[in-house]
Amino acid sequence: MENILPLAIDSVELNRPIIISGPCSAETEEQVLTTARGLARAGIKVFRAGIWKPRTKPGGFEGIGVPGLAWLNKVKEETGMKVSTEVANRGHVEAALEYGVDLLWIGARTSANPFAMQEIADVLKDAGKDIPVLVKNPVNPDLDLWIGALERLYNAGIRRLGVIHRGFSTYGPQIYRNHPQWRIPLELRRRFPSIPIICDPSHIGGKRELIASLSQQALDMGFDGLIIESHCDPDCAWSDRNQQITPEVLGVILDNLVFRDAPVPTENLVHLRRQIDQLDNELIEVLGKRMNVSREIGAFKKEHNMPVVQAGRYDDIMTTRVLAAKSMGMSEDFMRSILSTIHEESVRIQVELNNKKQS
Helix, strand or coil: CCCCCCCEECCEECCCCEEEEECCECCCHHHHHHHHHHHHHCCCCEEECECCCCCCCCCCCCCCCCHHHHHHHHHHHHHCCEEEEEECCHHHHHHHHHCCCCEEEECHHHHCCHHHHHHHHHHHHHHCCCCCEEEECCCCCCHHHHHHHHHHHHHCCCCCEEEEECCEECCCCCCCCEECCCHHHHHHHHHCCCCCEEECHHHHHCCHHHHHHHHHHHHHCCCCEEEEEECCCHHHCCCCHHHCECHHHHHHHHHHCCCCCCCCCCHHHHHHHHHHHHHHHHHHHHHHHHHHHHHHHHHHHHHCCCCCCCHHHHHHHHHHHHHHHHHCCCCHHHHHHHHHHHHHHHHHHHHHHHHCCCC
């Protein structure tokens, strides 16, 4: 994917930072137009609205469908904004193109499905229309699957490609609705430097109060723009009300964000990065020693016919280490994640040792 073109609509390049905003779902014509007017006053140039909404369970609001595309046309006529929506199959793409939608994005559930991605790629190729397409990361942290979705579109002749980082699904109570795992989009950037990356702080955070900080964090890491859910009356939204903000609040957030046109010089970071490299090597060495001790413990357990996992010991480690980490300014979730990973590797080593036959 060496010939990715800059994101552009009607040959007009979308300058960095790209800001896309609008409601999670198009609900009524009045709601769409009222939101769009507020966003236009805030200076937004690209309007977004979900026309078809993939829901986890049946019975919920699954989008207004094709009638909502006519509302998007009214947004274009009245405000001059470009319009965008999510597509998930051939019918969606054909309808969006028929109504003159300017930009398409592909959701996390769809980007994880190679059959659906190929169907979308085929219909775009058949249409022969030069339309920008943004691909959200798959629900699971699978970089190759994300790249594969992009390659299907690229192979169909789509060159105005970009990605949306919306985080990855989690289980149980978490700070974020979707864990950001920033290293994955940054690795995508390393492999394909020309692909624009847009952050979706609404879906990462899942709470409107997290949008500002996540947006700044994304811009500080060199992301090319933001896609933020905005609604004229968020508390009454038919879907994802907790993560939507009013156009007025969006304007305040954008006014307070720091946009950097060029990367911050890093010469002064060389010394600090050398310290990081040294500390990382020390961490690896310490972890290696810890795993050697785990092997000795595993041998003792095997000799005395003891179970590999002992819940009491695990609970004690988690409690004491998390408290120690918190006292040093680290988050509890971070330390639990680290300890859980270390514990899993220790268990793997001991199980492997336990299953090894005596020679």
